[in-house]
């Protein structure tokens with residue numbers, strides 16, 4: 182039996198709480214007086230000062246960048262993208278991508294996140310991920326304009342041929358972002374029937390390009406040799422130009438939506454896509470910029486938009502401190518708490534919203550008798566209200582990584 186100051190999932194909170202576990206499965210959970218006192222032969226695993234919860238879902242991450250330390254280009258998104266492109270070229274060496282993914286998988290398990298919405302920079306990265314114990318979706322990235330559109334479409338076809346893993350990971354497709362990816366590639370991704378994730382409304386640079394083809398991305402595309410007619414900007418806000426092109430379903434994953442105006446909330450809610458907010462990456466890149474308002478994750482939740490959480494990739498996360506050797510949604514929750522998020526708000530964001538987006542069976546991220554396959558423990562700063570504490574390990578009590 183596991184005892185803790187708080188036992189909670191997205192549907193219920195018990196303080197104190199207990200979970201009765203046998204042979205790696207939950208038999209019962211809830212308030213101690215309801216579950217009953219353990220008999221003399223029951224081993225009690227006590228976690229005072231902890232929240233025991235289901236494992237978490239990291240709905241937006243780039244595991245194949247786990248070999249890259251935080252980059253100095255935090256305030257320069259275009260420069261940052263340039264550094265990533267250079268790194269990807271260096272990763273062509275045999276075994277390099279695979280080693281990076283392996284590091285990322287280990288960091289995810291240390292972070293209590295056995296389920297991921299991973300953006301795989303290549304089919305090699307997908308295969309490395311599929312060899313791991315992580316579940317979720319490996320969204321292979323596709324991009325390109327002009328003469329590269331055919332190659333991108335062929336890649337979409339190749340992704341459709343990839344096999345799911347034995348641990349429930351399935352292939353998906355990630356049209357990278359509006360400025361890097363032709364509308365025809367978005368269409369091919371959507372027509373493939375694969376799960377789709379894309380970066381949308383992430384930066385001011387993206388907004389500038391979508392508006393009129395200007396800004397650093399316009400300059401970058403011109404330097405890459407594209408004629409303006411090959412990369413026509415949509416002439417609208419990314420959420421207005423691209424959301425209608427995406428399948429209206431919670432399985433459609435919109436990473437970031439950092440620049441979402443109040444007028445977009447209703448459209449997002451009606452569309453049904455899941456938004457993935459990455460609080461630490463948001464801070465790293467210095468958002469909100471140019472006088473914009475802060476990420477409206479709470480307003481999104483109130484409007485009925487499912488908001489999940491992501492860590493984004495290692496290059497925009499801290500290089501030192503307790504979070505440096507893990508990829509954990511718990512570290513994102515610490516920033517949400519600073520924003521006033523309650524347990525009842527953040528736990529669904531950390532579990533069921535991401536699971537629904539990635540097709541992970543919900544019972545795997547709830548504490549339910551007979552079906553729960555994982556449990557973690559997070560140290561608490563306070564149990565009323567429930568606040569998790571920075572600077573401590575995430576304990577995996579049950580499931581992958583235990």
Ligand SMILES: [Zn+2]
Nearest residue numbers: 300380436493
């Ligand atoms: Zn990303």
